[in-house]
Amino acid sequence: MISNTEKEKFKELLKAKGLKVTNQRILVLQALSENEGKHLTAEEIFELVKADYPGLGMATVYRTILVLMELHLIDRINFDDGQARYEIARASDGSAHHHHHHHLKCLKCGKVFEFEEDMMEGLETEIEKKTGFKIVDHEVKLYGYCRECGGLPIE
Amino acid sequence: MISNTEKEKFKELLKAKGLKVTNQRILVLQALSENEGKHLTAEEIFELVKADYPGLGMATVYRTILVLMELHLIDRINFDDGQARYEIARASDGSAHHHHHHHLKCLKCGKVFEFEEDMMEGLETEIEKKTGFKIVDHEVKLYGYCRECGGLPIE
DNA sequence: ATCGCTGCAAATGCTTTGCAAGTAC
């Protein structure tokens, strides 16, 4: 559930950018907040919010997603299955760039798990030294076979 | 350039799967092989091969890409810019699952660099221990600002 | 009252598919 404090913060953020506070925007953020770890597609967000707010249009969902991404309130993940997925950003203050949280996908059942581990700093500093690149964010995806799928490949 | 040995290996692979050796398939593989590190889109592959083989159709490019991916001869990368990109797989023997090679994208100029570093084994064993997951592959993307872009964010 | 937002429908853009003709084996 989204706390009132968070909701107020969101309203402030919108106003600060000259954007308006609408039911649609609040409900979309809320749907993502209440489904942390579910990696919702735009379609799924649409269905969820539509249940509470029947008039909703798909285009609004997509436009709201853009707004929320610009405010750094949500992140997009792509599992190459034809549709993008979205999830609440951890540090929801709309400032931090590093969200140290990544994904683990089972190649058999397709379930997506998460992990918080962060052994990336070492790698990043090394790359920065070697290439002159200033790294501000990273994304890690692991693929394998989950416990229920027996850790064994198909076929 | 694609070596004759590699070309023969490719032909064997196709035959072993009951697939036919066609000019289109060889030319697409060759285009990707001669453009290692360029992360070509399907459209770009199409243009490249079409120069040598005018009759080519876009659908064939997409179908060939599928075949090459099933043979593990190429990998797909997605930079969320609306089109998938493809590159030759390193261990082109069509067996290995681990390709320890990842991407570094500049958030200002959009250029994509590569790095070979591999500090992932530690992370992977730890996750395996913790979750019971059997990890067979990983994908790392780093985002930042390249040397030419001054390591400084825009605006 | 203003200017942003929304819903709808149409458009876009990448990718896939159906099908008849062509080609490898």
Next chain:
DNA sequence: GTACTTGCAAAGCATTTGCAGCGAT
């Protein structure tokens, strides 16, 4: 000769956009 392949055009699907009406401030 028998599949498998190809090119073309049409279809599919996720996402974006144009626009007139609606709603927040």
